[in-house]
Amino acid sequence: MKYKVIFDTNSIRNAESLSDFLGGRTDLESFSKVADLIIPDLVIEEIKAQKRKHLISKRDSFLSNPFHLLRKLNESDTKDFDIEKWILELAEKEKIPYKLISLSESGILEKMKKLCLECQPPFEEGSDKGFKDTYIYFTILEFLDKCDDKNIFVVTKDERLRDAFLGKIRVRIVRNYDEFEKYIDNYFSEEYFINRLKEEVDIKINKDCIKDSWLNIDDNWVLKIECEESLYLVEVDFATKEIIYFTNSNISEIVDRLALTGSFSTTHNTISELSDNIRYLSGDNILILVKAAVENEQIYWVSEDEDVKEFFKKIYQFKSQIIPEEIKEQFIQYFK
Numbered sequence: 001m002k003y004k005v006i007f008d009t010n011s012i013r014n015a016e017s018l019s020d021f022l023g024g025r026t027d028l029e030s031f032s033k034v035a036d037l038i039i040p041d042l043v044i045e046e047i048k049a050q051k052r053k054h055l056i057s058k059r060d061s062f063l064s065n066p067f068h069l070l071r072k073l074n075e076s077d078t079k080d081f082d083i084e085k086w087i088l089e090l091a092e093k094e095k096i097p098y099k100l101i102s103l104s105e106s107g108i109l110e111k112m113k114k115l116c117l118e119c120q121p122p123f124e125e126g127s128d129k130g131f132k133d134t135y136i137y138f139t140i141l142e143f144l145d146k147c148d149d150k151n152i153f154v155v156t157k158d159e160r161l162r163d164a165f166l167g168k169i170r171v172r173i174v175r176n177y178d179e180f181e182k183y184i185d186n187y188f189s190e191e192y193f194i195n196r197l198k199e200e201v202d203i204k205i206n207k208d209c210i211k212d213s214w215l216n217i218d219d220n221w222v223l224k225i226e227c228e229e230s231l232y233l234v235e236v237d238f239a240t241k242e243i244i245y246f247t248n249s250n251i252s253e254i255v256d257r258l259a260l261t262g263s264f265s266t267t268h269n270t271i272s273e274l275s276d277n278i279r280y281l282s283g284d285n286i287l288i289l290v291k292a293a294v295e296n297e298q299i300y301w302v303s304e305d306e307d308v309k310e311f312f313k314k315i316y317q318f319k320s321q322i323i324p325e326e327i328k329e330q331f332i333q334y335f336k
Contacts, residue, residue, distance in 0.1 A: 010158055133161045137161060152171060217315070247280060260292075268305070
C-alpha cells in the first residue's frame with residue numbers, strides 16, 4: 001500500500017506549458033514512484049482556467065501582431081481555434097497517473113461561511129479571500145474521513161492552507177518532494193530499526209550505511225546498504241517496516257550482464273538469477289532491462305520462451321508507469 005499524497009494548485013500549476021497539462025513534473029515523477037497521487041477536482045479546474053486565460057491572451061496578442069497580416073495568415077483560423085477542446089485533450093493525454101477527488105458532503109456551505117466570516121484559515125487573515133483554498137480544504141477532509149491510511153500528505157506552498165490543517169494529526173503538510181522524503185527516511189534512521197539491521201543483516205551497519213531506498217514490484221521498500229566492503233539490498237515491509245529478506249548479490253551487475261548478453265545460455269541463466277531476485281530491482285534497473293529487451297537481438301530471439309516472457313511481463317505488470325512511452329509500445333509487442 002503506497003502513501004497517499006494530495007496536491008494543491010500552486011504545487012502543480014502549469015499555465016504556460018503547451019506540452020504537458022500538469023506542472024511540477026520533476027516532483028510529481030518522484031512522488032509517483034512511492035505514492036498514489038491525488039488531486040482535488042477544483043485544482044484541475046483551476047489549471048484549466050489558468051491555461052484558458054493564458055491562451056486567450058496569447059491569441060489576442062497574435063491577432064494584433066502585424067506579422068499575422070504580413071505572413072497572410074487566415075485570421076478566422078486563429079479566431080476559430082477551439083481553446084477549450086485543446087485544453088481537454090491535453091488533460092486527457094496527461095501521462096502522470098493521478099486520482100481525482102471531489103467534494104460531495106451536503107451542508108458544507110455553512111461551514112465555509114463560518115470560516116469566511118471569522119477570517120479563519122484557509123481564508124486570508126482579516127479578509128474574505130480564500131474560497132478556492134477552503135473548497136480544497138474541505139475536499140481533502142472528506143477524503144480523509146473515507147481513507148483508512150494512518151497518515152496522508154498534502155503538498156502546498158499556501159501558508160493559510162497549511163494553517164488550516166494544524167491540529168489534524170493525520171495530515172502532514174510538505175512543500176515539495178524533498179520535504180516529503182525526509183518524513184519517509186526518518187524511520188530507517190531510528191535506533192530501533194538500525195539495531196534490527198545489525199541483528200539480522202550485519203553488526204557493522206549504522207545509519208550512514210543506508211545509501212538509497214525505493215519501492216519494489218510488491219510495493220515494499222528496498223534499502224541499499226554499503227557497509228565497509230559489503231553491499232546489501234534489504235527488503236522491508238511497507239506497512240510494518242519489518243525486514244523481510246536481504247541479499248549481498250550485486251543485482252546491478254546481473255542487470256548489466258543481461259543488457260549485454262550475447263548468447264542464449266547467458267540470457268536464460270541471467271533471467272533465472274534475476275527472477276530469483278526480482279524483489280530487489282530498482283526503477284533504474286528496470287529501465288535498463290526494458291531498454292535491453294527492445295534493443296538487444298539476443299533477448300528478442302528468445303522473447304517467446306516462457307521464462308523470458310514471464311519475467312518481462314511481470315516487470316511490466318507492476319512497473320509499467322516508469323517505462324518511457326517511446327519504447328513501451330515495442331516492449332508490449334514483444335511480451336504481450
